[in-house]
Amino acid sequence: xxxxxxxxxxxxxxxxxxxxxxxxxxxxxxxxxxxxxxxxxxxxxxxxxxxxxxxxxxxxxxxxxxxxxxxxxxxxxxxxxxxxxxxxxxxxxxxxxxxxxxxxxxxxxxx
Numbered sequence: 001x002x003x004x005x006x007x008x009x010x011x012x013x014x015x016x017x018x019x020x021x022x023x024x025x026x027x028x029x030x031x032x033x034x035x036x037x038x039x040x041x042x043x044x045x046x047x048x049x050x051x052x053x054x055x056x057x058x059x060x061x062x063x064x065x066x067x068x069x070x071x072x073x074x075x076x077x078x079x080x081x082x083x084x085x086x087x088x089x090x091x092x093x094x095x096x097x098x099x100x101x102x103x104x105x106x107x108x109x110x111x
Contacts, residue, residue: 007109010105010108010109011109013105014102014105014106014109017101017102017105018063018067018102021067021098022066022067022068025067025068025069025070026068028068028069028088029068029069029087039088040087040088041087041088041089041090042085042086042087042089043085043086043089044073044083044084044085044086045083045084045086045089045092045095045096046081046082046083046084047081047082047084047096047099048079048080048081048082049080049081049082049099049103050080050103050107051080051103051106051107052107052110052111053110055110056106056107056110057075059106059110060072060082060102060103060106061075061082063102063106064082064084064099064102069086069087069088070084070085070086070087070095071084071085072084073085084099
């Protein structure tokens with residue numbers, strides 16, 4: 001019973017976090033486009049994930065791909081690794097932290 005009450009809160013937590021990230025990403029990209037010098041440094045980040053199911057992998061890849069400036073380009077089931085194209089590779093440590101937070105929120109929701 002307690003678990004069923006917790007699920008809506010976990011969904012809201014994931015949605016609020018994700019919406020904030022999407023809005024922030026949109027502003028960063030818009031600012032970069034509107035300013036005279038572009039600060040993009042496109043590249044690929046390889047990120048190993050610990051997702052609990054195929055549904056979790058699907059949700060994760062969709063959320064990453066729908067975030068402006070990132071797209072999940074490849075997933076290896078053998079190594080549980082995503083290749084993620086990013087526009088700002090120079091921010092890789094911050095991107096990895098956000099990816100880990102998304103992964104953790106999905107795992108909490110789908111256990």
